[in-house]
Amino acid sequence: MSKSISDKVVRNTDGNTPFSTILEANMSRRLVMRGSLGSALALFAGASISACGGGSDGDDDKAVKLGFASLPNSMTDACVVPAGYVASVIGAWGTPLNDQAAPWSNEGRNTSQDLLHSTGMHHDGMHYFPLAGSSSEGLLVVNHEYIDEKALHPNGPTSVDGKRPAEEVRKEVNAHGVAVMHVRKEGSKWEIIQNSRYNRRFTSATPMNLSGPVAGTDWVKTPFSTTGSQVRGTNNNCGNGTTPWGTYITAEENWAACFVNTGEQTAAQKRVGVQAKLGRYQWETAAGDASEQQGEFARFNITATGADGLQDWRNEVNGFGYLVEIDPYDPSSTATKRTAMGRFAHEGAAYGIPVAGKPLAFYSGDDSRFEYIYRFVSEALWDPKDAARSDRIAVGNKYLDKGTLYVARFDAEGKGEWLALTPATKGKDGRSLGEAFGNIDAILINTRGAADFVGATPMDRPEWTAVHPSNGDVYLTLTNNTSRNAERGTNAANPRLNNVNGHIVRWHDDAGANTFRWDIFVFGSDAASNADTNRSGLTELNQLASPDGIAFDDRGILWIQTDNGIDGGRNNAVAKATNDQMLAVVPGALKDAKGTGPVINAGNQAELRRFFVGPNEAEITGFAYTPDHTSIFLNIQHPVNWPAYGTADATRTPDSKVRPRSSTVVIQKADGGPIGV
Numbered sequence: 001m002s003k004s005i006s007d008k009v010v011r012n013t014d015g016n017t018p019f020s021t022i023l024e025a026n027m028s029r030r031l032v033m034r035g036s037l038g039s040a041l042a043l044f045a046g047a048s049i050s051a052c053g054g055g056s057d058g059d060d061d062k063a064v065k066l067g068f069a070s071l072p073n074s075m076t077d078a079c080v081v082p083a084g085y086v087a088s089v090i091g092a093w094g095t096p097l098n099d100q101a102a103p104w105s106n107e108g109r110n111t112s113q114d115l116l117h118s119t120g121m122h123h124d125g126m127h128y129f130p131l132a133g134s135s136s137e138g139l140l141v142v143n144h145e146y147i148d149e150k151a152l153h154p155n156g157p158t159s160v161d162g163k164r165p166a167e168e169v170r171k172e173v174n175a176h177g178v179a180v181m182h183v184r185k186e187g188s189k190w191e192i193i194q195n196s197r198y199n200r201r202f203t204s205a206t207p208m209n210l211s212g213p214v215a216g217t218d219w220v221k222t223p224f225s226t227t228g229s230q231v232r233g234t235n236n237n238c239g240n241g242t243t244p245w246g247t248y249i250t251a252e253e254n255w256a257a258c259f260v261n262t263g264e265q266t267a268a269q270k271r272v273g274v275q276a277k278l279g280r281y282q283w284e285t286a287a288g289d290a291s292e293q294q295g296e297f298a299r300f301n302i303t304a305t306g307a308d309g310l311q312d313w314r315n316e317v318n319g320f321g322y323l324v325e326i327d328p329y330d331p332s333s334t335a336t337k338r339t340a341m342g343r344f345a346h347e348g349a350a351y352g353i354p355v356a357g358k359p360l361a362f363y364s365g366d367d368s369r370f371e372y373i374y375r376f377v378s379e380a381l382w383d384p385k386d387a388a389r390s391d392r393i394a395v396g397n398k399y400l401d402k403g404t405l406y407v408a409r410f411d412a413e414g415k416g417e418w419l420a421l422t423p424a425t426k427g428k429d430g431r432s433l434g435e436a437f438g439n440i441d442a443i444l445i446n447t448r449g450a451a452d453f454v455g456a457t458p459m460d461r462p463e464w465t466a467v468h469p470s471n472g473d474v475y476l477t478l479t480n481n482t483s484r485n486a487e488r489g490t491n492a493a494n495p496r497l498n499n500v501n502g503h504i505v506r507w508h509d510d511a512g513a514n515t516f517r518w519d520i521f522v523f524g525s526d527a528a529s530n531a532d533t534n535r536s537g538l539t540e541l542n543q544l545a546s547p548d549g550i551a552f553d554d555r556g557i558l559w560i561q562t563d564n565g566i567d568g569g570r571n572n573a574v575a576k577a578t579n580d581q582m583l584a585v586v587p588g589a590l591k592d593a594k595g596t597g598p599v600i601n602a603g604n605q606a607e608l609r610r611f612f613v614g615p616n617e618a619e620i621t622g623f624a625y626t627p628d629h630t631s632i633f634l635n636i637q638h639p640v641n642w643p644a645y646g647t648a649d650a651t652r653t654p655d656s657k658v659r660p661r662s663s664t665v666v667i668q669k670a671d672g673g674p675i676g677v
């Protein structure tokens with residue numbers, strides 16, 4: 001998500017845990033956290049900062065090696081890939097999935113019904129689900145995070161006497177959500193198979209099930225679902241995740257601003273940023289239109305006007321803010337919101353390496369300034385047979401509806417602790433969460449407030465998470481935080497004031513315990529900044545800012561994507577030098593000249609390489625790959641003048657100004673070989 005809908009307001013006024021005094025200790029320590037290939041989830045040996053001559057961090061001989069030259073900076077309206085690679089566009093916004101949609105209109109004239117049967121706008125998180133293990137046919141599932149109202153309509157959004165036209169609102173609602181696309185490669189060309197039974201759209205109006213502790217409670221009973229079992233739509237779906245049983249998880253991020261409460265707001269509503277006057281898109285203003293069905297517009301106004309939640313839409317908002325599970329392989333399945341995993345501005349979800357007989361862990365960041373990092377641990381113990389079951393949503397019910405949600409506290413010396421958000425946990429004032437908040441459903445509804453209460457560490461905007469496929473280390477992007485000023489102070493894990501560049505934190509859970517070891521893998525910076533800013537020694541060839549998307553492939557290559565807010569102006573030194581990008585690094589292959597451990601530093605710059613640069617103003621997000629690694633997919637979100645649709649190479653600079661379309665880009669090697677190596 002670019003700057004345009006990110007929540008810039010600091011809603012965490014709690015001021016937990018400033019640790020500025022230990023900053024220097026942390027920086028000199030540099031690294032305590034070392035993984036070990038092949039020892040998945042093994043107990044960490046501890047803080048070994050000096051004896052790192054061996055290969056425990058990377059098993060160097062076996063680690064995959066990057067085989068491309070780092071790209072130079074680029075600021076064009078084209079996609080740039082390394083020599084020997086080719087890129088193409090698939091599924092640009094408005095591409096029909098079936099015959100019920102008219103072709104995309106260059107004048108913005110498509111209807112809401114067209115959008116219901118086409119790819120949505122502003123592509124984000126993504127995954128490739130192979131059909132029968134195939135690397136040339138599968139289901140590509142893509143989040144559609146938000147919309148460019150100017151591009152969506154012929155002449156931008158309209159309103160009449162303060163009311164949005166119903167058709168415009170429906171079109172915007174349908175441009176959000178998730179698309180499931182059946183894709184196939186013919187020769188080297190990937191295409192969407194129109195009218196496939198797998199093709200599917202979830203929008204901000206699609207009925208979905210609520211599951212877990214909040215489902216069926218008074219919190220979520222509405223005129224639409226008097227039992228609190230369903231809600232319509234998923235909204236502002238940013239990052240994604242998957243499960244070990246082959247389902248997709250879509251993360252609801254900046255949903256809160258779609259809702260307005262002009263009356264007295266609850267603590268939970270204030271904490272997530274429900275609007276006080278008008279919703280972000282003013283969808284609520286279409287209420288009362290003669291065509292309105294079951295309060296489809298009125299539900300975005302959650303002001304209490306009736307006797308209870310069955311008489312007005314006060315509870316509608318409580319059906320949003322979750323991780324939502326989708327079974328792409330079963331077109332008849334219902335998307336299911338997993339309330340046990342917390343309610344906040346979810347930025348994706350990544351699971352720890354499953355171990356038979358142990359609980360599963362899922363990690364999810366909350367992307368706002370000074371918000372937190374969460375971990376959900378299942379009550380059920382992992383049974384590998386569940387990976388092959390075909391009733392995948394039922395498997396999700398088993399692992400994702402019962403368990404414990406934790407929030408992270410990052411302490412000095414590279415140690416940390418997961419704090420359980422359960423009624424028994426004591427808060428900073430000595431009371432328990434149960435005493436202060438009530439039952440688990442009340443705690444989950446105000447997850448941020450509960451995390452404040454127990455003293456979690458406020459972070460610099462937690463974005464995506466990725467888990468190393470062999471050693472289980474968890475990497476999380478902290479995109480930036482320009483509100484981290486002297487008054488607010490730094491803490492060990494967020495050590496730079498006015499953090500315009502962001503960084504990537506990494507941790508490893510101690511086996512069977514609620515503690516972890518952490519370090520900072522890389523600090524974003526421009527190449528020219530001083531050593532206090534450019535702490536990782538980045539160069540012209542890998543300078544980066546605002547890391548956002550992050551994913552491992554199963555070879556151990558870590559892919560890092562940036563969202564540097566360039567659509568809001570080139571406001572930092574990296575943005576003045578290059579467009580948003582995707583870089584690659586193999587953490588398991590890093591060598592460290594100083595002997596202080598395998599973080600990015602001056603001694604290993606050649607290992608962090610720029611693989612892709614996108615067109616002007618676009619962010620790079622979403623990562624997927626085929627099992628044979630010969631095709632990778634990424635998303636170009638909110639370009640300003642791209643793609644060159646209708647031409648042989650739509651990834652190049654258009655010949656003249658175009659109506660911009662967010663799109664998926666497929667990258668292959670010209671010789672058909674595996675990507676990156």
Ligand code: FEO
Nearest residue numbers: 001238253347367
């Ligand atoms: Fe949608 Fe946090 O980026």
Ligand code: CA
Nearest residue numbers: 001002548563
């Ligand atoms: Ca972002």
Ligand code: CA
Nearest residue numbers: 001238463548
């Ligand atoms: Ca993002």
